[in-house]
Structure formats: structure tokens, C-alpha cells
Amino acid sequence: MEKDMCKNDGEAWRVLEFYSGIGGMADVSAQVVEAFDINDKANDVYELNFGHRPYQGNIQNLTAAELDMYGAHAWLLSPPCQPYTRQGLQKQSSDARAFSFLKILELIPHTVKPPHMLFVENVVGFETSDTHAKMIEILANSDYLTQEFILSPLQFGVPYSRPRYFCLVAIIYFVCMHVYLERFSVKVTCIHLPWQAKRKPLSFRCQLLNNQLLRSPSPLLGNDDMTVITKHDQPDDSWDKLLESCDPVERFLEFSNSGDQVNTETGFLSTGTAAVDDFGAAEETVEVDRCVSIDHFLVPLSLIERWGSAMDSKRCCCFTKSYYQYVKGTGSLLATVQPKNKGKASSLKEQHLRYFTPREVANLHSFPGDFQFPHHLSLRQRYALLGNSLSIAVVAPLLQYLFAQAG
Numbered sequence: 001m002e003k004d005m006c007k008n009d010g011e012a013w014r015v016l017e018f019y020s021g022i023g024g025m026a027d028v029s030a031q032v033v034e035a036f037d038i039n040d041k042a043n044d045v046y047e048l049n050f051g052h053r054p055y056q057g058n059i060q061n062l063t064a065a066e067l068d069m070y071g072a073h074a075w076l077l078s079p080p081c082q083p084y085t086r087q088g089l090q091k092q093s094s095d096a097r098a099f100s101f102l103k104i105l106e107l108i109p110h111t112v113k114p115p116h117m118l119f120v121e122n123v124v125g126f127e128t129s130d131t132h133a134k135m136i137e138i139l140a141n142s143d144y145l146t147q148e149f150i151l152s153p154l155q156f157g158v159p160y161s162r163p164r165y166f167c168l169v170a171i172i173y174f175v176c177m178h179v180y181l182e183r184f185s186v187k188v189t190c191i192h193l194p195w196q197a198k199r200k201p202l203s204f205r206c207q208l209l210n211n212q213l214l215r216s217p218s219p220l221l222g223n224d225d226m227t228v229i230t231k232h233d234q235p236d237d238s239w240d241k242l243l244e245s246c247d248p249v250e251r252f253l254e255f256s257n258s259g260d261q262v263n264t265e266t267g268f269l270s271t272g273t274a275a276v277d278d279f280g281a282a283e284e285t286v287e288v289d290r291c292v293s294i295d296h297f298l299v300p301l302s303l304i305e306r307w308g309s310a311m312d313s314k315r316c317c318c319f320t321k322s323y324y325q326y327v328k329g330t331g332s333l334l335a336t337v338q339p340k341n342k343g344k345a346s347s348l349k350e351q352h353l354r355y356f357t358p359r360e361v362a363n364l365h366s367f368p369g370d371f372q373f374p375h376h377l378s379l380r381q382r383y384a385l386l387g388n389s390l391s392i393a394v395v396a397p398l399l400q401y402l403f404a405q406a407g
Contacts, residue, residue, distance in 0.1 A: 013403055015074040016067070016115075018104060020046055020054045024365070024390030025076045025119070030403070033070050041381055042388075044374045060100045064110035074117040074403070077101065078390060081123040083131065087329075093131040102131065105138045114142065117402055118169035121390060124150055126165045127213060135167070143172045147204055148213040149398065152242075153366070154316070155217050156393040159246040160364040162318045164394065168402045170204060204405050220397040243316060249334075252363040255294045294336070299353040303327050319361050321387030325380050331387075332356065358382040366392035 013030040020026065020035035022045040035054035037043055047053040083095035093102060108114050118139075126132055127148065139146060152163040204210060206219055319331035335351035356364070358379065362371055365386060373382050 013074055014070070014072045015076055016070055016072040017054075018059060018075065018077045018101075019079050021078065022046055022385050022389050023050055024367075024392055025078065025395055025399070026050050029400070030074065033072055039385075041377060042385055044377070045385060048374050049371055058100070060103045062104070062107070064107045064112075067107060068111050068113045071113060072115055074119065075104070075115045076119045076399075077104065078121040081126070084123050084125045084129050086125065090125075092129040093134060098131050102134060105135055108138065108142050114171065116171050117405075118144070118167075119399060119402060120167040120169070121395070122165050124163050124165055139169055144169050145172055145204065145210045147209050147211075147219070149217075150213065150215050151217055151394050151398075153364070153391045153393050154242040154246060156391075156397070157246050158364060158366060158391070158393045159243055159249050159252070159316055160318075160391070161316045162391055162394075164391070166394075166398055168204070168398060170402070170405050217397070220401045252360055253334075254357045254359045254363075294354060297354040297357055299327075299333060299355065301349060304348050304353060319356070319364070319383070319387050321384040323361070323383045323387055324355050325383070331361075358386060361386045365389055366396075 014033050015030045017025055017032050017035040020037045021039070021042045023035075026032050026035065026046070026049075032050070032052070035046060035050075035052065036057075036059050037046070037054045038056060038058070040056065043054050043056055079101035080097040083092050083098045084090065089095070092098065120135070127150070136146065147168045149166045149168070150163055151166060153160045209219060317332045320329070323331040333353045334356055336354055337350060337352045358373065361383065367389075373385075377385075
């Protein structure tokens, strides 16, 4: 590994952001030297918010030499999730959408300047795939350690259930010091000896967590006690209980008029988990930049009558790329009117159900207040991009934890 891959004190980490989307990992304390994404709409959003347009070519054509030229300390990767979703065909590594991710990993042993760290995000289910098995094999053979997590925004105080798989990767050794053997003379001949690199072990703070899959954020909060971590290891079916300790949903809403009352018991109404062929479509009939009223986001009574049986839960659901386009299985609706009699259920029609606005979905993903979309993007396009994005509330502490290991 060459001299210029050493990071000096106070120098920002240099990162490559693969599958950058709308920039869920760009807002970190690091220098993004290049981002890569094939979606032109996502790149429009990225450029507007971060002042740089990601590379839009096919990353499968990248070479090890080209990656070396960036001199990046870390690679951040959020590859396509479709090969691993429950609704998909689950073709895993044989799905064409998985090829580029494996190609990038396979380049690591051929680089002169391999990254010190990697960060990988995907849907729950990736951890049992053959793509995951191949990833772990490549990383282990390239002298990397891993710590894996399945975490949800609910565990970080956000009233939003979006469990995702994360893999933090740190190289076991990296060049951290250089010792230069000074020039000396032997008789009349000057001999210049090259830089010699001393290698220092790089490891995670708690080595007992190496190569483990955790469902607790405790290590990110500085708690390395395995007893505490095990105690707070959250099974999937208990995450809904965390809603009670989350911030109220009102904090994430765009509309706050007195007439727009929110059901403060939970604020959410799930739309179920149906197969894609069972969806019912909603129409987009307004121009985005003229959406100044909550009325634009009300769920039509015709859809409530048709799909009301799927709206029987108060669970906070994950927003998908098909939110607003379809009704079932794509994300939560908001009950804006409370029952007149406390403790008595009201009909769905009486609750004045509405969709969350794109700004509210962005808020639940913890995007900053100044995050914005280009004017030319439609509602459906905005929802689709948000459905494919990341929860910054989860990603930020994970990256801080990863970078702290090598800081």
C-alpha cells in the first residue's frame, strides 16, 4: 500500500459512494471523492443537494487501477435489494442486479490501495443469501474483519419501522506509519533506500463482536458489555414496542394546522403486506410544487372502500418505492382525525386518512430540513426515490462508529 493512503490527523476520510441514490450516505463527516449511480433522477437530486453529479456509467466496467486513482479510505455500498426481497424472485447472486456489487468486491484483491473500510447496506434477508456468503469469503481472504447489524430507526427514537442489514468492514492491517531509512554513503556511492511500511493492527473496539450479527445499537453508543448487548438484542417482532419511546409523529409532519389533527395514539395506519399483484393504484393529479394543501394527499374514499380490509393495523410501516402509486403493502397512512370518544374506534372514513407527503417521508428518513427535490420530479418519482433511500438516523451512527475504529 502506498504512502498517500495514510490519513493524517485532522484529514477527512476519503470515501467512494457506490449506488449513491439521493445521498443518504453523503451527509457524513467525510470527503466523498466520487459517487456512482445509474439512475438519472436520483443523480438530479444528489447534484441539487450536494453540488456534484454522480458518475452514471456502468460500474461493472470499473477496473482496479481506476479505483486506485481515487485514493479512497472507505467504500460505501448500498447495492440493489430486489434480488433479496420477500416479494421478489430471490435469485440472489444469479440476479443481474447483483453482478455489479460482486464485481466491485472481486476487484479489492487486485487493487494497490485497497480501502481501509467498507460499509454495506441492504434489506433483511441479504444476510442469508449466497451473495452475502460470497462477500464474507472475499473479505476474509482479503484480511478484513466484519461486524454486522440489523437495525431499525425505531431503535434511534424515530417512529418508523425500517429494519435493514448493515455490514461494517475494517481491514486487519493498514499503513499507518512510514519509516524512511536516510540516505547514507558507502565509500563514494550514495544508496537511496525506499520507504518501508510498518503495519499496525486495525480492529473494532470490541473484538468479541467481530464476525457477529447483532440486533442492538449498544456498541454504537459506546457500550461494549456483551451482557448488555445481548439483553437489548431486539427480535423483529418486538420492535413495534419501541414506538412508545420514540419521538411523537407530529414532530415529523409537514402540515400542522389546527384542523389537521393527528391521531396521537400512534399517528400511523398500516396498509398491509399484500403481493404486488393485489395492489390498488392511486392517481397522481396535481403538480408537485403547487401542493400547498393537505387535501392533495387525502386517500380517496373509493380506495378506502376497496382496500379498507388491509388497513387494519396501527403499525408503523416501511415506505417503499411504490408508495402513493399503490395502496397495499407500500407504507403507512396517517389518521388525521382522532375518535370523538377516547378509547372508541372510529371508521376509516371518519379518520380522514392521508398519505405522508414526500417531505414527511424524508423527515422520517432523517434527511436534513434543507434537503430538497428538483422541481421537475413528480410525486411518484419523489416517493420512489425515497423508498429506495436510507435512514440517516441509523446510517450516521454506524459510519461514525466505523470511522472511529481507524481514527
